[in-house]
Amino acid sequence: MRAVFATLILKARNMSESLSYRDAGVDIDAGDRLVENIKPFAKRTMRPEVLGGLGGFGALVEIGKKYQNPVLVSGTDGVGTKLKLAFDWDKHDTVGIDLVAMSVNDILVQGAEPLFFLDYFACGKLDVARATDVIKGIAQGCEASGCALIGGETAEMPGMYPEGEYDLAGFAVGVVEKERVINGRSIKAGDVVLGLASNGAHSNGYSLIRKIIERDRPDLDAEFDNGKTLREAVIAPTRLYVKPILAAIKQFEIKGMAHITGGGITENVPRILPENTVAQIDAKAWELPKLFQWLQKAGNVETQEMYRTFNCGIGMVVVVAAENADALAAFLTEQGETVYRLGAIRERVGGEHQTQVA
Numbered sequence: 088m089r090a091v092f093a094t095l096i097l098k099a100r101n102m103s104e105s106l107s108y109r110d111a112g113v114d115i116d117a118g119d120r121l122v123e124n125i126k127p128f129a130k131r132t133m134r135p136e137v138l139g140g141l142g143g144f145g146a147l148v149e150i151g152k153k154y155q156n157p158v159l160v161s162g163t164d165g166v167g168t169k170l171k172l173a174f175d176w177d178k179h180d181t182v183g184i185d186l187v188a189m190s191v192n193d194i195l196v197q198g199a200e201p202l203f204f205l206d207y208f209a210c211g212k213l214d215v216a217r218a219t220d221v222i223k224g225i226a227q228g229c230e231a232s233g234c235a236l237i238g239g240e241t242a243e244m245p246g247m248y249p250e251g252e253y254d255l256a257g258f259a260v261g262v263v264e265k266e267r268v269i270n271g272r273s274i275k276a277g278d279v280v281l282g283l284a285s286n287g288a289h290s291n292g293y294s295l296i297r298k299i300i301e302r303d304r305p306d307l308d309a310e311f312d313n314g315k316t317l318r319e320a321v322i323a324p325t326r327l328y329v330k331p332i333l334a335a336i337k338q339f340e341i342k343g344m345a346h347i348t349g350g351g352i353t354e355n356v357p358r359i360l361p362e363n364t365v366a367q368i369d370a371k372a373w374e375l376p377k378l379f380q381w382l383q384k385a386g387n388v389e390t391q392e393m394y395r396t397f398n399c400g401i402g403m404v405v406v407v408a409a410e411n412a413d414a415l416a417a418f419l420t421e422q423g424e425t426v427y428r429l430g431a432i433r434e435r436v437g438g439e440h441q442t443q444v445a
Contacts, residue, residue: 088148092318096215102395112183112186113384115297118262119153119431120174120215122241124394126278127235128417129237129320130342131226131230132226132229132234132235132236133235134146134203134233134234135151136149136150136202136203136235137203137235138213139237143234143238143380145238145377146202146205146237146238147204148200148202148235148237148260149163150262151262153290154262154264154400155264156264156265156266157262157263157264157265157266158199158262158263158264158265159201159260159261159301160194160230160260160261160262160263161194161258161260161261162190162193162194162258162259162261162395163190163193163252163256163258163259164186164189164190164257164258164259164288164290165186165194165255165256165257166182166185166186166187166189166255167291167293167294167349168184168257168293168294168297169182169290169293169322170182170252170254170255170289170357171293171297172293172296172297172321172322173322174251174252174419176318176322177414178222178322179217179219179220179224179307180222180223180224181222181224181322181323181324182224182324183220183221183223183225183226183227183228183255184224184227184228184231184238184288184324184325184327185207185224185228185289185324185325186206186224186228186255186256186257187225187227187228187229187232187234187257187259187323187325187327187365188228188232188324189206189289189325189348190257190258190259191228191234191259191261191329192205192325192327192328192329192346192402192403192441193259193328193346193348194259194260194261194351195261195271195328195332195333195344195346196269196343196344196345196359196403197262197263197268197270197344198264198268198269198334198336198355200233200261200262200263200329200333200395201232201233201259201260201261201329201440202234202235202259202260202261202262202316203234203235203236203237203259203260204225204229204235204236204237204257204258204259204260205236205237205238205239205240205241205257205258205401206222206225206229206236206240206241206243206255206256206257207240207254207255207256208222208239208240208241208242208253208254208255208337209241209242209244209247209248209253209254209255210243210244210252210253210254211222211243211244211245211246211247211248211249211250211252211253211381212243212250213241213243214247214251214350217253218241218253218318221253221255222239224227224324225239225257226257228324228430231327231329231330232329232330233261233329233330233333234261234329235398236412239257245407247426248394249354254419256303256379259260259288267336269341269342269343269344270343270359271337271342271343271359271360271361271406272361273279273342273343274342274343274359274360274361274364274365274406274432275361275364275432276431276432276433276434277409277431277432278342278406278407278408278409278410278430278431278432279406279407279408279409279412279428279430279431279432280356280367280368280404280405280406280411280428280430280431280432281371281404281405281407281415281416281419281426281427281429282373282401282403282405282427282428282429283326283331283401283402283403283404283405283419283425283427284373284400284401284402284424284426284427285325285326285347285376285380285398285400285401286323286324286325286326286401287320287321287376288321288323288378288379288382288397288398288403289324289325289326289347289348290348291348291349291350291351291396291398291399292349292351292396292397292398295386295388295396296321296382298386299382299385299386300321302385302386303385303386305317305320305381305385310375311377311378311381312376312378317378317381320324320377320378321378325402326402327374328402328424330422331419331422331423332344332403332405332419334373334418334422335415335418335419339407339411339418340407340408340411340416341405341407341413341415342405342406342407342408343359343360343405343406344359344404344405344406345358345359345403345404346400346402346403347398347400347402347403347404347420350395350396351393351394351395351396351397351399352368352394352395352398352399352401352442352444353391353394353395353440353442354442355394355404356368356404356441356442357441359406360384360442361438361442362435363434364432364433364434364435364441365432365433365435365436365439365440365441365442365443366404366406366429366431366432366441366442366443367386367420367431367432367433367443367445368429368430368442368443368444369429369430369445370444370445372427372428372429372430373401373429374400374425375399375400376399376400378419378431379393379397379399381399382397391444394444401427404429405419406432411432412428416428
């Protein structure tokens with residue numbers, strides 16, 4: 088009886104204790120520290136169109152006066168299972184660049200200049216230093232794209248994520264003159280297909296990459312390619328094509344562009360092609376980068392599976408009239424891009440797949 092009575096007293100005492108949000112696993116002070124940490128990085132990304140800084144309930148952005156008939160173009164994405172490697176390798180300073188690139192490169196293919204970016208960072212318990220690294224990378228990607236980081240959301244949700252893990256999502260909004268939207272409708276047989284080199288696997292195919300690493304068990308820290316380790320090659324951030332492409336659009340008529348993401352070369356290029364056309368790509372037009380050579384060999388991956396899973400060294404495809412191809416390639420090379428003449432557009436035969444790599 089005494090034991091029961093003591094238990095009841097203890098339970099009553101526990102029920103009377105004052106609980107805080109921190110007791111439930113949410114640290115408001117940590118969130119405030121994170122906001123203060125990232126303000127200097129976000130400030131460097133600001134554009135004249137932004138009417139308010141971080142901290143409000145919503146961000147205000149006006150459309151620049153230089154546009155006569157503006158169309159807003161939006162895109163959203165995440166980083167995918169590449170985050171699992173960031174967790175395993177405790178490498179968090181580049182996944183933010185990936186996050187930005189996946190959205191701004193997408194809206195770029197329609198000719199849009201990115202105006203602003205918003206991020207969503209969710210975790211079980213907020214690690215301020217780690218989150219600062221992530222969002223610093225986001226700001227770096229925005230700055231390199233001329234895109235303002237105007238806000239976002241940091242969500243600390245105990246019990247939702249394993250310890251040390253988080254999730255990322257983001258979206259970008261850009262603007263393009265209605266008459267200058269790039270949609271691929273003018274693509275025709277005889278046009279030339281150019282390819283811009285990637286930095287590596289970017290942010291796609293990482294479920295397969297992780298499977299290959301798990302099975303092959305390579306030495307990730309041995310020198311692999313041009314002084315880089317395999318680990319560095321695998322985690323390299325997505326290339327940002329915004330500034331070179333926007334500069335090219337001002338001087339050349341680009342008919343269509345495809346950001347090579349999930350689905351690889353063979354599944355992304357058809358998204359911009361008229362139904363009666365095929366992009367005939369010469370597999371010998373570029374050398375498969377060493378990372379993809381290793382992935383194919385270590386994973387015993389069939390060649391066509393490589394083309395439909397990875398970018399295989401081509402991060403952006405540009406379709407242009409034949410008479411402009413050489414000049415555009417030379418211009419993009421001057422802008423710092425590695426450019427390959429991949430092939431040409433031809434008439435489609437029957438119901439054949441719209442991108443052929445051979």
